[in-house]
Amino acid sequence: MYNTQSSLYDRILEKTPEQVFINSLRKEFELSPAESNGVLALAKTCLFGQAPTKAGRIKYICASQKAKHGKPLKEQELIEVELTLDAGIEDLNILKDYGGKILRQLKVMRLTEEAWNQGGSLTQEDIARILQVTDRTIRQDIKEIQSDGNFVHTRGTDHDIGRSLSHKSRIIELYLNGDPYAVIMRKSRHSAFSIKRYVCSFGRLLLLLDHGMSDVQELSRLLGQSVRLTEEYLKIFEDHKKGDKWPKIYVELLDQLKTLYPSKKKIARGGYHEN
Helix, strand or coil, rough: CCCCCCHHHHHHCCEEEEEEEEHHHHHHHHCHHHHHHHHHHHHHHHHCCCCCCHHHCCCHEEEEECCCCCCHHHCCCCCEEEEECCCCCCHHHHHHHCCHHHHHHHHHHHHHHHHHHHCCCCHHHHHHHHCCCCHHHHHHHHHHHHHHCCCCCCCCHHCCCCCEEEEEEEEHHHHHHHHHHHHHHHHHHCCCCHHHHHHHHHHHHHHHCCCCCCCHHHHHHCCCCCCCHHHHHHHHHHCEEEEEEEEEEHHHHHHHHHHCCCCCCCCCCEECCCC
């Protein structure tokens, strides 16, 4: 008698690691099929998580921002976050131009901010583990990063501290304050390419505002960024205005962007203020 396709499938299924695990649960712990499948699904999530969305990213479990201080780690609320360990060519450019130490400090800023934006809070111990260095090295890195006016979101510093500017907004602030690219690159640990990209993003916001748009959700969608970052950009926009008039640097940046994003629609703005 020939084997049916169904019986062949069943025999192959019995040899898979998942089915062996389920059979062990049913035999040794007398769990039902539904309970066994539930335990399998939970085990997969806890042990392996979901696959990162793209190359260079990792999954990491850390304390939630909601977790209270002073409790044992096993009693804390934990959260899984997705972090960029390797940003590809941008990281390679930093390594080439500035060396391994500056690249590591850039990663410290990036990892902590990404975790914080997803509701997590990394400890210095977490960062050291991810980057495969000592806690002491991370403490020194954070000290140097902060000495240049940057904020690093760690579990120790996040507690009882309100919002702080993201590294992208920090770069925009430096640019609007007139700092040359070389200084911005040194202070922010970012490449010229990254800085130009962030400045261009802020310029696109100016372009949308110039066309009469004001809804934060819609602005965020068109800019392809988070609502939080758009709100930071809008605050920077208001902080650097001179009353109802746009400062000269806004107008210059806007004119540059108009050559890239031409439009027939034209709305008058309040002019600009000479510094």
